[in-house]
Structure formats: C-alpha cells, structure tokens
Amino acid sequence: MMLLCFHASAAEVTAFESFVQLQLKSDGPGLAYIVTKNGETIYSGAYGMANVETRAVLSPDSTFNIASVTKQFTAAAIMQLQQQGKLNVKDNINKYLPEFPTAGHVITIEHLLTHTSGLARNPGTGNQQTTEVIDSEQMLVLFAKEPMQFAPGEKMQYSNMGYKLLGLIIEVASGQPYGDYIEKNIFAKLGMKHSNYGNRQSGALKADGYYQSWQHGYQRARIQDVSWTYAGGGLASSANDLALWYRALLDGTFISQDSYRQMITPFSLNDGSSSNYGYGLNNIRLHNRSAVIHQGSLPGYKASAVYFPDEGIYATVLSNLSSVETFEFFSVLTGELFGLSYPSFEPVQLTASQQEQIMGDYQTSSGAIRKIFMEEGLMYSRLGNALVYAVTPLVNNTFLYGQSTSYFTIKQDTTGRQILSYYPSVTAKPEIAVKLQ
Secondary structure, three states: EEEEEEOOOHHHHHHHHHHHHOOOOOOOOOEEEEEEEEEEEEEOOOEEEEEEOOOOOEEEEEEEEEEEHHHHHHHHHHHHHOOOOOOOOOHHHHHHOOOOOOOOOOOHHHHHOOOOOOOOOOOOOOOOOOOOOOOHHHHHHHHHHOOOOOOOOOOOOOOOOOOOOHHHHHHHHHHOOHHHHHHHHHHHHHOOOOOOEEOOOOOEEEOEOOOEEEEOOEOOOOOOOHHHHHHHEEEOHHHHHHHHHHHHHHHHHOOOOOOOOOOOHHOOOOOOOEOOOOOOOEEEEEEEEEEEEEEEEEOOOEEEEEEEEOOOOOEEEEEOOOOHHHHHHHHHHHHHHHOOOOOOOOOOOOOOOHHHHHHHEEEOOOEEEEEEEEEOEEEEEEOOOEEEEEEEOOOOOEEEEEOOOOOOOOOOOOOEEEEEEEEOOOOOOOEEEOOOO
C-alpha cells in the first residue's frame, strides 16, 4: 500500500508516485523516502512492506540497513574527536594502530577518510557474507595480508577496509566500542530514535531485507554479521532520522560548521588534482546542480541520500529490496521538485500488431544498430553487442528501460520514416535512430 505524508501538493510529485507504483508491488518489499527544504519536511512517505510475511507496512520511521551511508557518520565521529583534541586527521594511523603494516608509507587518518590510502577495497580472503563474528584482531590480521595498491594520496580508490580501520581508531581515541560511540554520541543526542548499530530494531518498524527470485518470489536476504560491515556499513536508520541527522550536520548541532565544510571539501591529491570525495561524502552534479551524495548497498538493502546546497534540499530513499536502484527513485523525486518533465510512467499492453510494427533494427547516425525485439512475451532492447535490457511499454509511444529513467519514444516523421529517439536522461538530448526497412 502507498503511505504518503503530504507536506507539498500532490501535483509536484505525481511522476515520482507513478514511477514507484510502476516499479514496485504494494504487497512486496518497497521503500521509504523524505525530502526537506532548509530543514523542514516538504514531502515524505513509504510504499510496500517492511515484512512480507507479517504484512507489516513500511513508513518513514521504518529502520533499514543504510550500508555505506554509514561512512558519513564514521567521518563525523572522527571530526568530533578532532574537535575534542583526541586525534587529528593528519595523524599517522600507526599512532592508533601501531602494528598495522603500511609498506613503509605514511597513511594518515585523512587518507582513510578520503579513500586515498592505497588500501584495497575489501580483503581478498575471508567470507564477508558469514554470520560469524570477526573481532578487531582478526580483522587487522586479515587486512594486513592485502598489499598496498598505490602510494597514499596518489589517487582516490574506494576502500571499505579504510573505513573499518577508522572504526578501530575511533575505539582507541574514545575508549568506547564503535557502535556504542555512535549510538550514545550521535543517535541519542540528536533524538534519532529509529537508528542503531547492527539493525537491532525489533517489531513492525524493522524493515527486513529481501531479494526477488523468479522461481520463489521474495526471499529473505542473508545478512552478514555487523562485525564485517562495521564502520563502513554497519548502521541502520530511517528516512526521518536521516533528515534529522543532516539538518544537525548543516546547523552545527553535532560538529562545527567548519568541520562539516571540511567533510564536503574535495581532497587534493599528490599531483595537485582533486578528488570529488571528501570525508564520507561525495560531490557530484545532479540535475545540473551541485550535490553532496552517498549511496549504499548490502544484501536486501539499498540506500541513497543527497543534499543540494544551493537549494537547501535534502532527500533520501531507503529500500529493503536488493534489486531496487534507489538513485533512480530519488533522481525522479528531486528532479520533479526542480521542475523537470518526465514521461508518464503509465504502462500499457501492446497488441500483437503494435508489437510487430515496433520490432526491428534502428540505425543511429554513427551506424550503430539498436535492436528492439520480443522474447517470451517481453520486450527487449540491445545496442550493437552491448547488454540486453528489458523494456516496459508506456503510454504515448514511450518505452522505459528497467528501473532506470532512460527511455525512448517511437514516432513517424513527415516522410513516413519510423524514428526512435533515445533519452539516456530527461535532461539529455535524444540520440536519433531510423528503422531499417
């Protein structure tokens, strides 16, 4: 079922609601979302089930694993400890982890924060999907086996290992276990009642994670023990709590505004160029606007959170279904609020003759062939030898690619030629292809 908490007129988000209902089933896992402007909620809601078996419905207070969105909390905790004089981001990590090998390099806390340490993304050995617990000593031994990938500061290369080391540094500097530190110093102080370490929420507000099997429908995802995700992805939160959190980051409630600015400042690499990644947050362009973003993915969960600083808009979308691309959902949500025009996400059933008219090869100006074909009653598209994508027919001769916002239209021009106009995004110029006879 659709649970909507309207704080803005329904007309502003009609495309988003249609997109949600097109992509998800009301009796399956779904998503929760919120949009705020200058700290005030303008739109929030949820769609689908927190637990498919018990029929508990999702709400903006439902607790999801937020995966790598955790990293901004870890980074902010480091900044808080720096403000307290308990560490400095320029410190050598061996000051806190003296036995950790760095191959003769100096790795600083800042290198870990900015993914420029030279450490691997994940350890190449060990089963990270296990339900068994790994302690800090075992973690360090496992990580120490991985060779350095490059000199610290040479480039940005995403590293979950680096953020797990930050968790250990927080423990050394604060004298508290990582999870306790986050819960006591962030969640409790900010009133984030539906957030915790390890998704220990129980009852109807816990969003259980699922994946979808063609043979067996929705299946519970197997979640590894939180000791594996730890400071890189071990937190759980709700849409409402995440909005509360980001408001606290912006107004200086948790850390100083100078510390927050340091978190979102692109890092300068050794050669003088800049990485877009700051401390637990990434800088991108979205809808032709500056945006600060992070996303996360774990079995059964997806999370996306974005802040548009020039507009004061914050949005987050959380899902308890592995196949959901939360980025696409909040892209539609925020894009519509910014006035972008989306196709109508209303599906249609094509007749056999309509399908036959559409099927065929379409040639682009570069000579590439985009093939539209049917297989076992479903429509597909393929450009050249690239991957095959499922296509959903919509009203107005529009066809949507999977869960994305990429689409194409098919129309006839004044000479009778059948023209396919492919839009990789709603703000992009279409790529034109003509049907071959």
